[in-house]
Amino acid sequence: MESKVSEGGLNVTLTIRLLMHGKEVGSIIGKKGETVKKMREESGARINISEGNCPERIVTITGPTDAIFKAFAMIAYKFEEDITNSMSNSTATSKPPVTLRLVVPASQCGSLIGKGGSKIKEIRESTGAQVQVAGDMLPNSTERAVTISGTPDAIIQCVKQICVVMLESPPKGATIPYRPKPASTPVIFAGGQAYTIQGQYAIPHPDLTKLHQLAMQQTPFTPLGQTTPAFPGLDASPPASTHELTIPNDLIGCIIGRQGTKINEIRQMSGAQIKIANATEGSSERQITITGTPANISLAQYLINASSPDPDLHGKNTFTA
Secondary structure, eight states: OOOOOSTTOSOOEEEEEEEEEHHHHHHHHOGGGHHHHHHHHHHOOEEEEOOOSSSEEEEEEEEEHHHHHHHHHHHHHHHHHHHHHHHHTSOOOSOOOEEEEEEEEHHHHHHHHOGGGHHHHHHHHHHOOEEEEOSSOOTTSSEEEEEEEEOHHHHHHHHHHHHHHHHHSOOOSOOOOOOOOOOOOOEEEETTEEEEEETTEEEEOHHHHHHHHHHHHTSSSOOTTOOOOOOTTOOSSOOOEEEEEEEEHHHHHHHHOGGGHHHHHHHHHHOOEEEEOOOOTTOSEEEEEEEEOHHHHHHHHHHHHHHSSOTTOEEEEEOOO
16 A cells, blocks of 8 residues: 555545544534535534543544545644634633544554654654644543644644555554543432532432432431340341343453442442452453342342443343242
């Protein structure tokens, strides 16, 4: 494959993924989708925007390389226009650079950095753009963020050079694409009510309140100052049951959290016992066993699902008295 970076050279179909915040996406879409429509028509590139109730969205640009460069130029100039407009209302004197974040398979990042950082240094020097490759992969994926900042012209030249590298060094192995996670709303329990935090407000959450109240009523601990009614031969707390979930290995980290903080929080909030089986060789899934009253289990399951980016977690019930 020829790798000349002349205008219109390297004319092969390519897909570039960008990671954007909601506000940036809004600017690209424009009123009633007019801006993105114009970008699609004028560049000839396909521009798709991932579904959004997420703080981050993926913008996918596909087409011949010259169409991709045109689409990038339009996005970079649009962002510069936004910066100029926001500065007219502020006291800031220095103009911040335009910044774009590409999402690149980690297996291609080595070629982009080059031996001892030689390639990335060459791109920085020849384009005048700042380029940084993230050290860590994006959550639950094998992709890394590559941040480019500078003037729109520097960014366009930089993207051209990155495209050359990506075409010369295709990704190795399977790529797990980064999927932004929906904004998970924190849950707070106070005074027997469950609230979800939305912006600056706590909104009562009736479903969770019901689950939480059931869980609290059915915990084996008797509140202070109250004694369990003595019915001979009857246990005051309902029988414990067990529920098993199978979770893909790549999602288990979200549920355990850093140093086990997330899973401990779920245990405390739900009152259920939660055991995570060790990884078995050759298996892409891990078993989670939840034990407690039906209400404890419901709440634990809800919290596990809420902490995972995959809404389709599946489980099977095995009830044991």
